[in-house]
Amino acid sequence: MALIRDDVKRAARLARIAVNEAEADEVLEQLVRIFGMIEDMRAVDVAAVEPMAHAQNLALRLRDDVITESDQRELFQSVAPRVENGLYLVPKVIE
């Protein structure tokens, strides 16, 4: 699975990070080496092994379906780049 520049550009598009051609080439070179190291994982047989998501074997806790948070909209929106009438402003999505 040799990585090519289009893979980098596709991942960048999915991750919503703008990259130009020069950056894509530079990242590609580093990613090829990093994935070369990652390929070492293939050395072991994992056919009979269960994936381990994290260290604690926990079931997600459930809580009663009641409101526990107070309304702090103004406080939280005070750190937003652009707000108006309690709404976050972004460029128009639908023409």
Place this chain on the structure above:
Amino acid sequence: MHDATLKTLSDALAARKLSSVEATELFLGRIRTLNGRYNCFITVDEDRSLAQAKEADAARAAGRAEPLTGIPIAQKDIFCAKGWLTTCASKMLSNFVSPYDAHVVERFNRAGAVIIGKTNMDEFAMGSSNETSWYGPVRNPWDTDRVPGGSSGGSAAALAARLVPAATGTDTGGSIRQPCALTGTCGLKPTYGLVSRYGMIAFASSLDQGGPMARTAEDLALMLNTMVGFDLRDSTSLDRPVEDYMSDLQQSVRGLRIGLPREFFAEGLQPDVAKVVEAAVAQYKALGCKITEVALPNMGLSVPVYYVLAPAEASSNLARFDGVRYGYRTPQYRDLNEMYEKTRAEGFGAEVKRRILIGTYVLSHGYYDAYYIRAQKVRRLIAEDFARAFEKCDVIMGPTSPTTAFKLGEKAADPLQMYLSDIYTIAVNLAGLPGMSIPCGFDTQGLPVGLQIIGNYFREAQMLNVAHQYQLATDWHSRVPPHI
């Protein structure tokens, strides 16, 4: 007084030989004079700190003092603290004043501790040298041409330079232990789930764990007593009986079984680091411990596994930084997509972008099973290696880092070399075990070496006992860098 341990300061405050305002002013003064040399702090807010110190003194006068009341503690800039700029060392959050407290900050505040400032770190905790910070690198007090390690490098360097008596850190792949090793300080990464991740800016959620950093094991125990606790707001926080981590410190370590994994002493380990760590093990033998060899055969795969899992989780966690609700937004854009793409291209540094791209790639259609699921399977093999090793021993010991502090710029251009500086610490995060680092000597250039102590799940009290007994018999932990 600036060389005093947390315990000594706590006792002096209790005996009314010192007020919190005096202690806070003392350390603020040192930061004012010396921070320019080391760049340990991103934010210092003297008025805010002194206001907390006055409250602490008032609480003590009213008879409401706890062991940490009035103690100045530095918070790694990954912990949200209400009213404080909280940047995670990223341009992306360079304007983010947190509207709330992290659980850890809340607990220190409730205990009456004083926030003395927010420490520098690798951007979003991604790095092992503190060079990825948007606020510039931290310099190692033992040699200012060298890195302090990372990602909690600001906290570690501040401790070594005696700018603070205690600090917090977080450890996803070694970010508490490795900088402690490189600066001659002490740090502990607790069992996954003991310290709440609420308000601790997420990097890789299945690995991230906050922990204490200080200059003695006893101080770590004092801090851990405040940091550990169940929190409903973190879905992986563990509801366990409260422990007193100070209670076992004085016990003898006679008969303790220490496991040495041969994989920790293989190629890649700096020879004088190996020598110093072997001498520390010999010291434990002299204290009556039994040394036995153990095997961690899959440990060599921990770096590859980590660089699939951690970036995968990071790519998902860092999707929230889009310039809409908080943080940086690019000044010019034509449409929503361009706003996202430019905000993230400009707001994140090179290492963060690299990891987001790796994570996005391994989670994308067609690669998920080959990378992500396979890495999770190998992760289990690594955890099972530790379980087998702990059948034969009580604690595992080895070097924390394969080298001592390296030069600024030495590994910055080569991510792979940088990743390998966490080769002995990453497996502990993958397994979710507790691990710590304490100073155990110096290399031939006079740079500090860290001894890593790994315990079984929830054996923090035992590990702290093991470290404390070593510190009663040696004085490596009290050595001060030159010119301090």
